Amino acid sequence: MRLRTRLGLGFAAVAALPLLALTVPARRALSSAVEEALSARLDGAARAAELALGSAARQAERAASELSHGEPLITLAQARANGDADPAQTAELAAALMSGRGIDVLELLDARGQVLSSGHLPGRVGDDDPQGLAIARAGAATLGQVEVKRGSGIATTLALLAGAQVGSGPSRVFVLAGKQLDPPFAQRLAALTGAEAQIASAGIPTARSSPPLSGPHLRERVVSLPPGKAAGTLTLRLSAEGLYAAEGRLWRSVAWLALLALGLAALLGWGFAARVTQPVDALAQGAQALARGERSHRVQARASGEVGELVRTFNAMAQDLQTTTERAAVAERIAAWQEVARRLAHEIKNPLTPIRMSMETLQQALAQGRADFAEIFAESSHAILEEVDRLKRIIDEFSRFARLPRPVLETLNLDELVDQVLALYAGSALQLTRASGQVPPVRADRDQLTQVLVNLLQNADQAMPSGGPCTVTTRLLQSGEVALEVSDAGPGVPKAERAQIFEPYVTTKPGGSGLGLAIAARILAEHGGRIEVDDAPGGGARFRVVLPQG
């Protein structure tokens, strides 16, 4: 992992770790705050509900008291005492008296508990209501059950009931006034408290403000209804879904912020690291360039301190290396040319000796007046001319080696080139075999590559003077390079000579110029390729020309 990456990750970690460390306690604190808020809301709701229930109870007591002192019921009691109370008119009385008093339960009963009039269930008139009579006799508000009309029939509901008596004696009338703890009352409680309200009698729900809440985050508070003829509870229920959803949104926002901070920290760290490591990277690249032989490469980085000193030292060292290398190259070139000159002089010197000897023979024969001078002259001049030709040939080849033109690269089909060249050798002593084929094209100078192949075939021909098998193979190497191989069945190249045979004037053949393989090696070097030699599979030599793909 690069230093820049490590530094970037390090910065990100430094930014993220405090956030992560804060998350757990912050989350606990927030959940605790939510629960406390819910608890406080439920406490407030319970207090408000108790106040509302107390108010309803007082309202029932007030209504019962006011009605018992009002003219209609006093008149009714008197009429009953006189025996001229109309049952039908009495039956309609409660409904008329109920309106405007804030009550929704009103029943008038006689001393035996028979319903004389009912505002909340007029159809019950004429029936007995002992529970209602007991509550009405008691007077104070209490919890009881009443039957009321519902949309699809008659239902029993809880009510806060209070009673009063009108008149005395057998004709007296009892008033039972009250407030239903019905769904509308539950809805009012819900509006007042902000919680779902459910009223239950003996555990069985009798009224609720809305469809029951559901979900995992419900909190409830049970409020006991005032004691009376029935037992009831009011359950206030709050859903914390909203708060927990808000908390979830908050934590999601925090997570996004953390991610953003993490990203920014990583980015900043990466940028800072880039600033810090840029001279180091440049030094690394400079070292790699030097390794590749780019002696003139210098590190261009602005740095100060130790790194700046390192950069300057590196550049000075590179400069020294370049200077030394150039000097060594010059010396090497001089040495090489000295070697070439030495070998060339040696080559040239070889023909000079026969020439001198032939000339001295001619001078002696002329001085002696030899009768066979003409014959000697002919032999000597022939020998001289041969050596001169030899000299000329040496000079021509050297000239060709020295003035080898720059290759003109083009995309070549190597198989096609090989086939064309081999066609020229169709009548030679070589028993040519073409192998493989179908290699990718290469970028090469057609003439120079032809010359390389011709040189290799001439070598094979010369290695097998009386002919022999010669195999020319083209193949695609695993490295992606294209190879051209020429194998013969000649004596081969001794391993000890394989390193020198591509140098000028090194030959293993009698009469060889020593420049053929050197020219081939130079051509391939110009093409970015190389030439190698090893043993052919059946003996003999195998030369391999390797070229990059086109």
Add this chain to the structure above:
Amino acid sequence: MTGLVLALLLAATPPRYGGALEVVVPGEVAAPNPAQARTPAALTLARAGCLPWLTVGPGGALQPGLIDLPEPSGLAIALHLRSDLRGAGGKAVRGSALVAKLGALAAPGNPYRALTLPLRGPLSVSSDGALRGGLAFAYPDWPQALTQAATCLAGTGAFTSPARSGRAKANLACPAGRPFADTLALRTATARNAARALSRGEAQVALMALPRTGAAVTAPRAVATYLAVNPRRTQLAGVAPWVASHLDRAELVRIFVPGPAEPLRGLLAPSIDPHPESPMPITASLPPIPAHLTLELLAPAGDARVAERLQVKLHDLGITVKVTALSRAALEKRVGAGDYDAALVAIPALPEPGLALAQVLLLAQPADEVRAELAQIGAGPDPTARRARALSLARALAPTLSVVPLYAQGLALTVTPQVHGLRFDGSGALLLGDLWLEPGPGASAP
């Protein structure tokens, strides 16, 4: 008793024409369509502006109304419009109007449908203007039913149609003779205001019961109310017997029924069968009521209290009852279509026992069965035998029907002492045209 009182009153004072008859009513002052009137007050107001096909004289004998008295002619029917018959504005009355009137009563759910059951088909108007048709079976008492107010034709009654002010003039062209009063003045009032108006002489008649004010008149209890349970809904089969055995009708009437009413002790209204021989028999063993039984009780808006009482009593039996308030027309339409569980049905009784029984039977039986029973009644040799057969059939069928007789209502009526000529027709409607006023502070001079 009422007849005796009226006869004494009539004998004491000669009738007197003229004056304005001030009538206080509890509801609307407009005269309703007589075929749609289902309460004694509505029938009275309707009857003031129209005349039925036949009328009943003071002695109970049939008299011509819109038509002359028909001659007995076996199964053939030939009804002749009165030659002097004129409608409102002096326009001639056509026989086709009467035929259409009778045809409208034949709709399913109409309580007067029984009137058309003996007919073989609709009547037609012959070239001589007579209404002709035939009976499907012998039913000699069919003409008596034509005295029902439902057969009335508007514009032919004692008074013209009341104006917006509620005042109607005497119809001098009324075939039954002009009314005694020159003007009929109708107005709406509460019971308290009505009592005040009668005590101050500002009104002479109130179509409501006002204790301690004027004279309360006992009117015929001609409108009977029944709880009809749909016989096609088998799960409700036990409801009618249970209600019949558990409902205290006397208490129901005493507490929940407004105006003069009495419990029904049989299938027929007291105006038809005033003294049933015994209380309606109740079957000994009641059929079981299915658990969690729910039913819808259709009730006219005016009978809401009775419906609530039934709801409570059925609730005590474990039956959940949803009360649906409807107009009478809508209720009768649903009952006629068989689209109901139970319904409170008010039937102004036809003034003939057999047809009055048929009105009730149609709530529980198919029309063909009712026709067969009418044919049995009509086969009686004389009116007395036919009446006896109808009454005995009513008592025999009562326990088997999915109909519970509840109560019968009569007209709630209070009059001042200066009002004379009180008379009711066979529908229980007060004949306002027969009323006349003694001269007094509240009556205008003729």
